[in-house]
Amino acid sequence: MTSKTPHSDQANAIAYCPALFLAAPASGQGKTTITAALARYHRDLGRKVRVFKMGPDYLDPQILEQASGQPVTQLDLWMAGPEYCRHQFYLAAQQSDLILVEGAMGVFDGEPSSADLAATFNIPIALVIDVKGMAQTAAAVALGLASFRDDVEFCGLIANNCGTQRHAQLIDDALAGRMPLLANLARDPEVSLPERHLGLVQAHEVREELEHRFNLGKAWLGGQAICDLPKPVAFTSQDIAAPQKLLQGTTIGIARDAAFSFIYSANTRLLEAMGAKLSYFSPLNDQHLPDVDALWFAGGYPELHAKKLAGNSSMLKDIRRFNALQKPILAECGGFLYCLEKLTDLDDTTYPMVGILAGQGAMRGKRGCQGMQAAMLPEGEVRAHAHHRSRSQNTPAPIAHGQRQRHPAPGEAIYRQQGLTASYLHLFFPSNPQAVAQLFTKPLQTTHSSAAIGSI
Template sequence: MSFQSQSVSCPALFLSAPGSGDGKTTFTAALARYFKQQGKVVRIFKTGPDYLDPQILAQASGEAVEQLDLWMAGEEYCQQKLFEAAQVADLILVEGAMGMFDGDPSSADLAARFNIPVAILMDVKGMAQTAAALVTGMANFRDDVKVAGLIANSCGTERHAELIRNALPEDLPLLATLPREPAVALPERHLGLVQAEEVREELEQRFNAGVDWVAGNRITELPAAVEFHSAPVPEVKPLLKGKRVAIARDIAFSFIYDANLRLLKEMGAEYQFFSPLNDSEMPPADALWLPGGYPELYAAQLGQNQSMQDSIRSFHDSGKPTLAECGGFLYCLETLTDLEEHQYPMLGLMHGHGAMRGKRGCQGMQTAVLPEGDVQAHAHHRSRSEGTAEPISHGRRQRHQAPGEAIYREQGLTASYLHLFFPSNPTAIAAIFNGAYEMSDNDRLESDLLKSMAG
């Protein structure tokens, strides 16, 4: 039977900026909370691979936040998620990443593909008519992107706003003028925003202050409706039917895409969360997932939870499959050194030592080249590893030929700095969690050696 696309309309707005740091997430959260208080259902999407911003935005809107990326997830996936949101939402907001035209694909590419009008948020501190010149240039840079207007952040006075407004062309309105307001600024740390779970009550105060911050502007009127279409999404097969997956999740391990969890469930898996920080042992499981997060901030507590370490080591020794990503990978090494140069014992499931690097690090889109198949992924870390065994492969960078992140495979453990986007290759993900990889004699020798060192 041939696919017949359906369509549904919903007010939608894409929030972008000239670059990072103009206040996109702060404004998106405030606007979402404003409409939520009006009784509207607000569905937010975040452009690109991001874990922290969606946590903040989900709390602000009261709804799940999805990542949209044409390279990582694919065009049809993005199309279908927008269509599904439009069926239940009164408003769709999409927050861009970096600058409007940065990256390949960029925020502008995503907005153009789905015909979503763009509101450009700009920090106008220290400029007036120049802000109008910059946003006019951005609005006319591409014919396929529709710019709805300018949101002037850090706008000092009404005179400041008047200078900008009068310099804008008639077809490019000033949608909002936002004063400098520290009470709405979101807390940050070295990889970006602080996790929502850590500062939930503080965030509520900032969201409520944000409602007053955005009120009284044209931006608080619902934007024009956009027509969204369904896409021919492939059927998900029950490749993990009956499998139990234990997933580490607490303030040390929280970098988890909702899309990844949804796919595990759609493939028939049952999953259970546990806390490497606070629990004494992991739950019974056929497979283990150690996602990324901030283990370096809680390394002392992780190192002291000996019963949990013993439980995970016992699981690993059984030969069952484990996937460890970024922070989870660091947890699997022998030691981790934090930003204060304190070293703590980790799981020791594989040889090697991890250490934080301050402001230096790596980020970018990569394809994880695995025996089970290629999986789209990204890297974002400010740490290094050393003393590890030879990797089985490296990530393939999106835009240049240098080898990407090392990928390790030892005794059923797949470990890397890469964060995998499961829906990009469900078959490969199912093979990893099914333990299709068989332990070699060399793996067994490595396992016995590590057990003797840990013992």
């Protein structure tokens, strides 16, 4: 790998910056651990590192943001669109010394896949493989993936969970110079980021533990080739019109605490760009709503905090009064469950919730729904995704359903009652700023039957 200071070619609207895409043959190979360690390594050398996460994931970006010290943006060619992705890369290249992108699932999985994103922007892929239980086969897998598509550049292999130096040598010998072995990383449970931490990353004690693991991760990389700056990539500009000030003079109250944390930074940036003032509050800890014109309850973990949410009676009353005034409220996934009449947690204990939408929510263990969908709102189509392990029942008739990206079956139900718009869908606001602005000002009123429907 070579090192070159990034620079911008203003005449051709091109910005150059070293960039690397970390992908794997499957989930669970150690991508997030390695991306975080690499980000911290370069950050501690005084470099400005921008990390992007492929796909709609909320949790890995929280870890990567802490590791890099910079905002982490989710990118997806379907949900966000290629123009948005191009613009984000161009801006980052102008301001950064290194760009890292963490893929999702297997490198060729999904439509669009991690490979599609890497190929679109000519970012070389470092392949992360957990090599525990194999040696030469790891080389075969890496070389096979590298030959699968001609338009994707693979720059090397990171062999994670290596047992010994002999183990690493067997892999390197099998590669036979056809692909560099960028790093062999010893098995070290102290460095790995256990999955159980992902839902608790905001807790102070866990943040301290993550800091400890990031520092161990730097030594774990051990100055191997993966630590060298990758080659600069040319990122072209994308002209995107500045958003109209459709929310000028509007104050939006955003629920943000341990129960509600699944908030895209791209969404809040867009709201502010459209002129909105953002006022954050905690349904868990605050007694009253702030003085706002609209509310947004994002997803999160209300099931882990149902007792405390139910016990904050003054907050529940404030939200009911706000809804009675027919002011705009957007409730997504966990926020949707919060707005129902009752929520049953994983211990099968039922608690009263806000009750501004008829119905009950209940957790259902490992079963759930996930995938990209388009929210077919009366205001227009907004790209979104679903990821939940709960069900709702005895809810009113929906005004619409999500449209699944790759399946003809109806997607998640979308409800509207007075000013409330509620669904399991997590909306990506930049996909339709005008529709989102209307959601937070004057949602279109629709007529529908009030008859209850079955479980969703």
